[in-house]
Amino acid sequence: MSRYAIILAAGQGTRMKSKLYKVLHPVLGRPMVQHVMEQLKAVQLNEMVTVVGHGAEKVAEHIGDQSKLVIQEEQLGTGHAVIQAEELLKDKEGTTIVVCGDTPLIKGETYQALFEDHEKTGAKATILTAKAPNPTGYGRVIRNAENEVERIVEHKDANEAELLVEEINTGTYCFDNKALFSALQQVSNDNAQGEYYLPxxxxxxxNKGEKISASVTGDFEETLGVNDRVALAQAEMTLKKRINEQHMRNGVTILDPTNTYIGPDVRIEQDVLIHPGTIIKGESVIKTDAEIGPHTEIVDCSVGEATVIRQSVARNSQIGSRVQIGPFAHIRPEANIGDEAKIGNFVEIKKAVIGDKSKVSHLSYIGDADVGENVNVGCGTITVNYDGKNKYLTKIExxxxxxxxxxxxxPVTVGKGSYVAAGSTITKDVPGDSLSVARARQTNKEGYASKIKNRKKD
Known part of the structure; x- marks a missing residue:
């Protein structure tokens, strides 16, 4: 059976009080709507349609060709939003899931279970429901004496008895596709909000005698809809806990999960040790026996086996095995650090290759450089790579x-096995196996200090 998805992402999100389009607010570094799309991959959709409103071009930039876009010019309710996808889907046979773009915590397994429950029962509509400890604000799922789903009542339209119902509508549904668009033609806006409600x-x-079913999720927390910054923080905490627990069950030691932030696309091998205050984002890969932190940020990096990174920042770089980095090092984009290298305190590496077993131990800037193997770079060394217009390469063999x-x-090259004397400013290539000294000759004027002191007294 064909499967389709409609993602509702047109809400302006006024309660977010933000210039950023609501569904683009990130949770652990990934926009909310992107979380929804990633989890929907579990159900192997034939087609995905995202309904957007203001800021549609920004959403399009993020989702690319993952989904077709339709625009809801006026926000007249969820039913009106779904109708915007009518031209793309109305004649198709199969099942359509309708989800909200601000529900980033629903798991792929939950979507899959919803589809399976819907297809197994032969219902025309299946609602994803949950038991809420405090159902205030949620639409209530009203069942009849036979425990069948009869209708959904929005909180603002519910009577006293209906308000006591704990089973809530999560805002996620599966429908027979043709039945959905046929029924939408009969939805009215005769309600407290004057909107066209999808429920x-x-x-x-x-009322047509069609079967309505419900698929109950046992995890109310995953159905959280993010409508303000408070809920955004709740979603961040929930997803952080979920991801950290998954890594720990896979053999990663996280000393303080509450203060460790790992993105959803990060891969970490077993026996990695992560200290408090660590942030690992993007498509980073951390190999076995590595030790990260405390207070370290890693973004889109590959970190090799048994490498230690402490109190440092690394971005978009390749870091080898058994490397020592930090404390307080800055590995900027396009660095490639070889095995058993050492990058010490207050060292900045930018777009540079550092060969195996080479050391840049402290207080240095190595940018636009190709540093060979077994090189020692002394304290305070600078590769002067920028003339105000262009960047140039330094090569140390x-x-x-x-x-x-x-x-x-x-541009300058220091040849293989050469020495550069401390305090030198090297402007020309240094041949291999040479000593280069480039500093002013020292002059000592004996007794001159006394003259200076006496002049100050006068």
Missing amino acids: DVIGILR DDSFIGCNSNLIA
């Missing part, structure tokens, strides 16, 4: 030794 389709189908407080004015 009214349930009553319309029921294998087994070289760069003395402290050296400036290497690019």
Whole structure:
């Protein structure tokens, strides 16, 4: 049977009080609507349609060709939003799931179970429901004496008896596709809000004698809809806990899960140790026996086996095995750090290759550079890569030794096995196996200090 999805993402999100389009607010670094789309992949859809309103172009930038877009010019309710997809889907046979773009916590397994329950029962509509400890604000699922779903009543339209019902509508449904669009033609806006409610389709189908079913999720927390910054923070905490627990069950040691933030696309192998205050985002990969943190941020990096990164920041870089980084190092994009290298405190690496077993131990800037193997870069060394207009390459070949407080004015090459004396400013290539000294000659004027002191007294 064919499967389709309609994602409702047209709400302006005024309660977010933000310039950012509501469904683009990130949860653990990924926009809410993207979480929904990723989880829907579990049900192997034939087609996906996203209903957007103001800011449609921003949503399109994020979702690309993952979904077709239709625009709801006026926000006249959820039923009106679904009608916007009519031209794309109305004649298709199969099942359509309708989900909200601000529900980033619903799992792929939950969507799959909803489809299976719907298709198994042969219902024209199946509602994803949950038991809410405090159902205030939610639409209530009203059942008849035979425990069959009869209708959904919005909170503002519910009477006293209906308000006591704990089973709530999560806003996610599966429908027979043709029955959905046929029933939508009969939905009216005769209600407290003057809107066209999608849940009214349930009553319309029921009055026609069609079967209505419910698929109850046991995890109310995953059905959270994000309407303001408070709910956004709740979603972040819930997803963070879910992801951290999954990694721990897979053999990762997270010393303080409450203060560890791991993105949904991160892959971590077993026996990795993560200290408090660590943030790992993007498509980072952390290999076995690595030790990360405390207070370290890693974004879109590959980190090799048994590498240790402490109190540092690394982005868009490749980091080898048994590397020591930090504390307080900054690995900027396009760095490639070889095995057994050392990047020490207050060192910045940018768009540079650091060869195996090379050391940049402290207080240095290595940018636009190709550093070979077994190179020692002394404290305070700078590759001077920028002339105000263009960037240039510094090359330091294998087994070289760069003395402290050296400036290497690019483009320049230090040959294999060479030494650069401390305090040198190198402007020309250094041949292999050479010592290069480029500093002013020292002059000592004996007794001159006394003259300076006496002059100050006068």
